[in-house]
Amino acid sequence: MAKRKTTRLTMDEARGRVAELRAQIRRHDDLYYSKASPEIEDSEYDRHVAELLQLEQLFPALLTGDSPTQSPGSDLGSGGFASLPHSLPMVSLSNSYDEAELAAFHARVGKLLDRDPGDFTVEPKVDGVAAALRYRDGKLELGLTRGDGLRGDVVTDNLRTLKDLPASLDLDASLAKGLPSRIEVRGEVYMDLPGFAQMNAAREADGLEPFANPRNATAGSLKTLDSSEVARRPLRFWAYQLAVPGPGWVKTHTAELDLLRGLGLPVFDFRTVSGLEAILEAVHELGEQRAGFDYLTDGAVIKVDDTSAWEELGSTAKSPRWALAWKFAAEQATTRLLSIQAQVGRTGVITPVANLEPVLLAGSTVSRATLHNQDEIDRKDIREGDQVRIEKGGDVIPKVVEVELTGRPKKSRPYRLPTACPSCSSDLYREEGQVALRCLNPDCPAQLRARLLHFAGREAMRLEGLGAKWVDLLLTEDHVRGIGDLYRLDPDALAGLPGWGEKSSASLLRFVQDSRERPLANQIFALGIRHVGISAAGSLARHFGDFKSIREASEELLGAVEDFGPITARSVHEELRRNAAFYDELFELGLLATVVERVEPTNIDDRFSGRTFVLTGTLTEMDRRAAKSAIQERGGKVTGSVSSKTDVVVVGESAGSKEKRARELGREIWDEEQFLSALDAQS
Numbered sequence: 001m002a003k004r005k006t007t008r009l010t011m012d013e014a015r016g017r018v019a020e021l022r023a024q025i026r027r028h029d030d031l032y033y034s035k036a037s038p039e040i041e042d043s044e045y046d047r048h049v050a051e052l053l054q055l056e057q058l059f060p061a062l063l064t065g066d067s068p069t070q071s072p073g074s075d076l077g078s079g080g081f082a083s084l085p086h087s088l089p090m091v092s093l094s095n096s097y098d099e100a101e102l103a104a105f106h107a108r109v110g111k112l113l114d115r116d117p118g119d120f121t122v123e124p125k126v127d128g129v130a131a132a133l134r135y136r137d138g139k140l141e142l143g144l145t146r147g148d149g150l151r152g153d154v155v156t157d158n159l160r161t162l163k164d165l166p167a168s169l170d171l172d173a174s175l176a177k178g179l180p181s182r183i184e185v186r187g188e189v190y191m192d193l194p195g196f197a198q199m200n201a202a203r204e205a206d207g208l209e210p211f212a213n214p215r216n217a218t219a220g221s222l223k224t225l226d227s228s229e230v231a232r233r234p235l236r237f238w239a240y241q242l243a244v245p246g247p248g249w250v251k252t253h254t255a256e257l258d259l260l261r262g263l264g265l266p267v268f269d270f271r272t273v274s275g276l277e278a279i280l281e282a283v284h285e286l287g288e289q290r291a292g293f294d295y296l297t298d299g300a301v302i303k304v305d306d307t308s309a310w311e312e313l314g315s316t317a318k319s320p321r322w323a324l325a326w327k328f329a330a331e332q333a334t335t336r337l338l339s340i341q342a343q344v345g346r347t348g349v350i351t352p353v354a355n356l357e358p359v360l361l362a363g364s365t366v367s368r369a370t371l372h373n374q375d376e377i378d379r380k381d382i383r384e385g386d387q388v389r390i391e392k393g394g395d396v397i398p399k400v401v402e403v404e405l406t407g408r409p410k411k412s413r414p415y416r417l418p419t420a421c422p423s424c425s426s427d428l429y430r431e432e433g434q435v436a437l438r439c440l441n442p443d444c445p446a447q448l449r450a451r452l453l454h455f456a457g458r459e460a461m462r463l464e465g466l467g468a469k470w471v472d473l474l475l476t477e478d479h480v481r482g483i484g485d486l487y488r489l490d491p492d493a494l495a496g497l498p499g500w501g502e503k504s505s506a507s508l509l510r511f512v513q514d515s516r517e518r519p520l521a522n523q524i525f526a527l528g529i530r531h532v533g534i535s536a537a538g539s540l541a542r543h544f545g546d547f548k549s550i551r552e553a554s555e556e557l558l559g560a561v562e563d564f565g566p567i568t569a570r571s572v573h574e575e576l577r578r579n580a581a582f583y584d585e586l587f588e589l590g591l592l593a594t595v596v597e598r599v600e601p602t603n604i605d606d607r608f609s610g611r612t613f614v615l616t617g618t619l620t621e622m623d624r625r626a627a628k629s630a631i632q633e634r635g636g637k638v639t640g641s642v643s644s645k646t647d648v649v650v651v652g653e654s655a656g657s658k659e660k661r662a663r664e665l666g667r668e669i670w671d672e673e674q675f676l677s678a679l680d681a682q683s
Contacts, residue, residue: 019565025068052069053069064617086152087132087134096327102302113312117306119272122270123240130188131146135182140156184242185260188240189236190238199217200217208464213296240260240301241256298327298328300326303323337383340377342417344446348439353371361390369398369399371400373436377417386408387406423444448481453468462522464511473497473498494509516594520594524540531567536568543560561639561640608678613639614649615649615650615652649668
């Protein structure tokens, strides 16, 4: 990827690029944290973040407190779970991809400490889902996901099903003497490769869609509402930190890991080394060994061993300064590209997919790879019959890296995507400024199939049992012509379908019936509205409370939703009006009727009650989430954009266009001191 010359941008150009980068990063955060289905590798994501950070440094007026550079991504609220605050923030690690970056980290630690940092630990970086486990007198009392780093979803019952976790911690172990009655352990929930393969084989035998990869399966399993179902999933756990009572309890991370192991918790093998050369040797050795592990690891975690140095070094808004993740190069393999297939997505986007000679890569057999779009095919000159090198970084969809021209057939021809939809033969269109071709026929069979699969998905309506095999059968047998038909299925007709008996039929119909009670956010996400992922769906649900209010909202009101921009607001507004009959049908079937209970303000204050606030810039005394909560607790409302309906704009450091807009509209403006005084003045 060519590096952009950010220093040559004008303010207007920088503002546009910042908005573009933030939208891309938030979308990929949603894909990674909420759906566990990333589309790009960590290295490409980090390049986006690095470019955004550079622009915010060059143009300080563009920095806002809600920028992705100031807060970690989140899986919070993505499945109907209650959430609670973490005892300490759960921040993510900074990534490094080469020896120079690791050497810079080592030098930076020594400079900040103003002394030799001493030993470091090197541990495998397991590709799973972080969790915080609170114990009282050795018994698991509470389990939280990482969430947004400040709050996590409560998944205690699901964590209790993990066979790796002992029923009681061994508090009599010699290393555990003197521990307080309440402790907190942090670690990673994951699936090993044998368990993952066995589970997917069983799912396919039952006609269910297999999970894409172990991390996707782990994230979906941990956020499953039925803990008895979670118990059947091969989830594992390994511990890596005693967060409470904290680093002061032990002098080194080595001793901390030994203590966790002594308590009866699983801990992976690790190395304690000294000096940059020894660290590099350890991470390279781990990279050579990983092919023999029974779990996926995409890197190594390097930590300062002296825990007293952790407090000295502290953390940035996103990452601790005393730890670093070393990312292994993505695994590659060479195989033959047999054919290119144009695939139609649920929004009509045409995606070229490479059908490959099956090859083993990153722990699984790969037979397909994404080619993204025509521009990507042209840039790499990818043709049918080519010998290609494919890559799979972590749990990203495999992609073609390059063509090995020496193996190209003599009669090969450049590939062109079709001009007509491969499913319905409608003409394909390429929107201005877009790289994707799109089928605009709303009755396209391939789009209907993709919409049904999306609607039935785990983050959507969770219709367990309705995988691709059964969707195809329902469509072929003409039992379903639209989403609404899923709620009119006849049990006798279902039971008579090939391979589908009374038990399978009853199970699906039960899931269909129960789906009417799914949280509003999940039902909105299930609709597949363009630009609305699970996080955006949650923002809509929380902002309006019910779907009727969303339908009645103007484009301007939709634009005031947290993290919504004009493109998303317009997409929602146009979709709800264009397909009004479809949403009327869903209402009649009992869908979209759940509501989000609004939290009643606990400290009504005339300075806040009934007034609409906008936060802009960076507050020095509290983060944006705390400020928003403080306003809501006092009866106020917080929106994301300034309009004629805004009452007060709270301006922090490096405030940008929102402050200017507020002055143009004559809105009341508070600086941080005024805001804090108003909070403190409450009787």
